[in-house]
Amino acid sequence: MAPKTLFFDLTQLASRAPQGLHKGDTQRATRHLRQELAELQNRLYAENRRSVLVILQGMDASGKDGLIRKVFSGINPQGVRVYSFKEPTAEELTHDFLWRVHQQVPRHGMIQVFNRSHYEDVLITRVNKLIPAEVARQRFAAINAFEKLLQQAGTTVLKFYLHVSEEEQRERLQERLHDPAKQWKYEAGDAGKAKKWPLYRRAYEDVFRHCNPASCPWHLVPADQNWYKAYVVAKVLRDTLHALNPQYPANKMARPREC
Numbered sequence: 001m002a003p004k005t006l007f008f009d010l011t012q013l014a015s016r017a018p019q020g021l022h023k024g025d026t027q028r029a030t031r032h033l034r035q036e037l038a039e040l041q042n043r044l045y046a047e048n049r050r051s052v053l054v055i056l057q058g059m060d061a062s063g064k065d066g067l068i069r070k071v072f073s074g075i076n077p078q079g080v081r082v083y084s085f086k087e088p089t090a091e092e093l094t095h096d097f098l099w100r101v102h103q104q105v106p107r108h109g110m111i112q113v114f115n116r117s118h119y120e121d122v123l124i125t126r127v128n129k130l131i132p133a134e135v136a137r138q139r140f141a142a143i144n145a146f147e148k149l150l151q152q153a154g155t156t157v158l159k160f161y162l163h164v165s166e167e168e169q170r171e172r173l174q175e176r177l178h179d180p181a182k183q184w185k186y187e188a189g190d191a192g193k194a195k196k197w198p199l200y201r202r203a204y205e206d207v208f209r210h211c212n213p214a215s216c217p218w219h220l221v222p223a224d225q226n227w228y229k230a231y232v233v234a235k236v237l238r239d240t241l242h243a244l245n246p247q248y249p250a251n252k253m254a255r256p257r258e259c
Contacts, residue, residue, distance in 0.1 A: 008208040010201045013220055015165040017228035026231050030070070033234040038075050040241035044109060045079035047246040050154040051106035054113045054237065057123075058162030059200055060193045061172035062223050064115050067162065070230035071237065072113070081106070084115040097121040097139065098146055105150060118143060119207060126206075127199045140210040147216055156240060157216040160233055161204065162223035166197045 017026070044050065056064045072080055083104045092100040098118055106112035122139050125131045131139075147157050164172070173194055176182045212218050219236055223229045 008205040010163060010205060010220075013163050013222075015163050015168065015222050015224040017222060017225050021228065023225075023227055027227050030227070030231045030234050033231070033238045034071070034074050036238050037071075037234065037241065040238065040246065041075050041079050041111060043246040043248055044111070044241065044244070045076065046109070046248045048109040048249075050156070050244060050246065051108055052111045052156045052158065052237075052240065052244075053106055053150060054111065054233075055117045055119070055157065055159045056113065056115055056162065057117060057119050057160070057204075058223060059164050059169055059197065061169045061176075062162035062164040063172075063226055063229060064162060066226055067230055067233060068113060068115065070226070071234045075111075079109065080111045080113065082113040082115060085117060085120060096142075098142060102146070106155060108154065118146070119211075122207060123200065123203045126203045127196055136206075137210075140207075143211050144213060147211075148213075151215060156244065158219070158236060158240060159216060160219045160221050160236075161208070162221050162229060164223045166194075168224045169197065170194050 017023075044052070056067065058064055068082055072082075085101070088097075088100065101118040104112065104114070122131075122136050122143070126133075126136055150157055208218050208220075219232070221229055221232045
């Protein structure tokens with residue numbers, strides 16, 4: 001079934017936590033969620049039959065790196081892998097745009113986190129006018145088929161868009177100039193990226209319209225406050241793993257011998 005075409009307007013989407021939500025209470029809830037995630041991930045790893053792919057997308061400075069640290073802290077690193085997609089290499093450019101992505105999908109038992117993903121090939125490529133609209137439409141269809149294939153193979157796909165406001169993004173990019181702990185993240189083109197916020201917004205809205213099937217919808221996460229962003233993502237992941245209900249395998253040594 002083709003994904004529903006919906007209307008999205010990110011200028012109308014909240015980028016902050018609901019009014020009245022207590023920061024301390026939410027942070028405590030996140031710690032409890034991480035404890036549950038540690039147990040559920042251990043069961044998923046031991047079961048070794050299914051996997052989870054977590055896709056993180058967002059504007060520059062939306063806080064993807066920090067989110068990964070906050071949500072996956074305390075989880076067995078044997079069962080979680082993070083991969084960050086950078087600019088394609090010369091070798092990768094000689095293949096279809098999903099070739100390099102398919103090599104990084106999670107094997108059974110694993111939680112794989114994509115810090116940026118195949119969606120960059122219909123985002124930055126469009127903002128910088130590297131591909132025409134027709135190619136983008138073809139890639140939307142290819143992405144939907146790719147994610148359906150992963151689901152058929154036992155991978156649950158969770159897609160998160162970290163929605164940071166234009167004002168908050170501008171402040172965070174400025175911090176990279178003055179905070180010694182963040183200066184390593186600064187790139188010469190950061191100021192230009194901030195100016196392209198409206199272009200990226202429209203590109204993301206197009207993605208949400210065309211790559212949003214009911215089987216793996218986008219979760220649009222308010223991201224101006226890191227404590228709330230971590231809670232939302234941790235809760236969705238916990239609820240997903242709880243629904244999967246992975247089980248420890250039976251003790252093989254306890255099985256009766258065959259006659």
